[in-house]
Amino acid sequence: MNAAASVDSAQIDALLPQTQCTRCGYAGCKPYADAVAAGEADINQCPPGGGATIQALAALLGRRVIALNPANGVEAPARVAWIDESRCIGCAKCLAPCPVDAIVGASKFMHTVLVDRCTGCELCIPPCPVDCIELRAAPIGAHNDAPLNRERFEAHNARIRQRSEVRQREIAAVKAALAQSAATSS
Numbered sequence: 001m002n003a004a005a006s007v008d009s010a011q012i013d014a015l016l017p018q019t020q021c022t023r024c025g026y027a028g029c030k031p032y033a034d035a036v037a038a039g040e041a042d043i044n045q046c047p048p049g050g051g052a053t054i055q056a057l058a059a060l061l062g063r064r065v066i067a068l069n070p071a072n073g074v075e076a077p078a079r080v081a082w083i084d085e086s087r088c089i090g091c092a093k094c095l096a097p098c099p100v101d102a103i104v105g106a107s108k109f110m111h112t113v114l115v116d117r118c119t120g121c122e123l124c125i126p127p128c129p130v131d132c133i134e135l136r137a138a139p140i141g142a143h144n145d146a147p148l149n150r151e152r153f154e155a156h157n158a159r160i161r162q163r164s165e166v167r168q169r170e171i172a173a174v175k176a177a178l179a180q181s182a183a184t185s186s
């Protein structure tokens, strides 16, 4: 695979569905775009984008259209996650993995999926300890709105970053208090 010397990876990223599902073999759409731009990944590794994305990438990069690589998955009708609320134990393990914050709920309370946000990326399914999340057909007309998905993903990352920074500050404050207390008592 040749590097797409004249094409910026942002141009490639702009053609991807932004579900961040990782099925391309990369940590998200932007890392995959970077790999395509660098010539390290082919243009046929994105199942959510399917044939339309392959065609768009081929046109952008001046490549020939090829079939979706079955190793990455198959093109399928849009689906959304559904939580069997009667079985949900409220553990909240599905919240953080959702790239677009499409699951609502609090610890020890049942959780539910915001269907109009869900991209069907499946990332919430493996962490659920009671297997109460499944994929169902998306409502008629549902589609992945890539710019909206990207916006929600960036907001999700910003929130996770902020929470981690707050936690780090709390830990530092506890350590400082312990050190001071040890110094005073010695």
Ligand code: SF4
Pocket (backbone or CB within 6 Å): 016, 017, 018, 019, 020, 021, 022, 023, 024, 025, 026, 027, 028, 029, 030, 032, 045, 046, 047, 048, 049
């Ligand atoms: S939507 Fe496509 S490019 Fe983005 S992470 Fe999923 S497979 Fe990769």
Ligand code: SF4
Pocket (backbone or CB within 6 Å): 080, 081, 097, 098, 099, 100, 101, 102, 103, 113, 117, 118, 119, 120, 121, 122, 123, 124, 125
């Ligand atoms: S609810 Fe599940 S399937 Fe839907 S976007 Fe979030 S992680 Fe993906």
Ligand code: SF4
Pocket (backbone or CB within 6 Å): 083, 087, 088, 089, 090, 091, 092, 093, 094, 095, 105, 110, 111, 127, 128, 129, 130, 131, 132, 133
């Ligand atoms: S991971 Fe499963 S059990 Fe835990 S809150 Fe989410 S849906 Fe409920």
